[in-house]
Amino acid sequence: MKRNDRKSDCAINYALDMIGDPWSMLIVRDIVYFGKRTFGEFLASQERIATSALSRRLIDLEYKGILDKTTSLEDKRKETYTLTNKGLDLIPTMLELAAWGARYDANTGASSAWITAVEQDKPAMIDRIRQAVRTGNAVFSEGKEATWSL
Amino acid sequence: MKRNDRKSDCAINYALDMIGDPWSMLIVRDIVYFGKRTFGEFLASQERIATSALSRRLIDLEYKGILDKTTSLEDKRKETYTLTNKGLDLIPTMLELAAWGARYDANTGASSAWITAVEQDKPAMIDRIRQAVRTGNAVFSEGKEATWSL
């Protein structure tokens, strides 16, 4: 059986078929947290994804309706990747993953201020993040939380 | 590089190192939703995991502190797997994954009643699920939602 064949009609299994690999959520993070949008920007992430793996993930995420791909207007070599609504709807899942990771990761880089800000009023924070990403912004810029986020 | 070497100090990356494979969350689901706790019960899931893969996952999840393993008292051949606190804390993430999957999966098996019940008051529902699992119960039994869950 190919690994990505549908194994059941469970909603969790569907979600894992979509984003249950080691890279997809990190690409979503790069867009939501850091405002990345091009191949080269994703490639430059801390986790050092290989070009072949990144290419495969981007093609796959577009095929699955999580990313949109458009040729950049300023530089026609560049492809611009943005989250679809389906992709933006992964923000809550990503925040839960981050909260869990920050709680149990002894070496976490997540600031406690950011974590408590999210816990404080999660739905409002999700809306604000979503709006920011839709309008071309992101949570972090140059290593600092956006002013609206705290 | 081995796939599970630590790639960065990002909390999301940590979480993916822990449960970012195609099976771990399904094992958590089997415990939380269906009250499964033995090798044979996990093996009988819809998704048809192979014995070798299941064995690997269980060893790994115990090593990572997400599952506890104890020899069954009634039948000493059986190992009983239960969620640690770290594992129980995955319930919010699992519910978000399920909600996202149910929203975008055309063939979802998730009932809309259950989904809206969770959306209605998420923190309270998480507490109730957590309590149920800790005391040896589960969300679904014989295909129906537990009475407390709706």
Add this chain to the structure above:
DNA sequence: ATAACACGCTTCCATTATGGGAGCAATAAT
């Protein structure tokens, strides 16, 4: 007591996915 079975788990190997490097076509900069 002994044979048959149940259960968790391991081992083997074929298949599939990833990691890393080299390289290519198209575009941009000089």
Add this chain to the structure above:
DNA sequence: ATTATTGCTCCCATAATGGAAGCGTGTTAT
């Protein structure tokens, strides 16, 4: 024109999974 950048592909070594068979120990049946 020449050189550099960008996104991406190819190739192959390595790692993880899928599937079947089998092992050891504990349990049940006779």
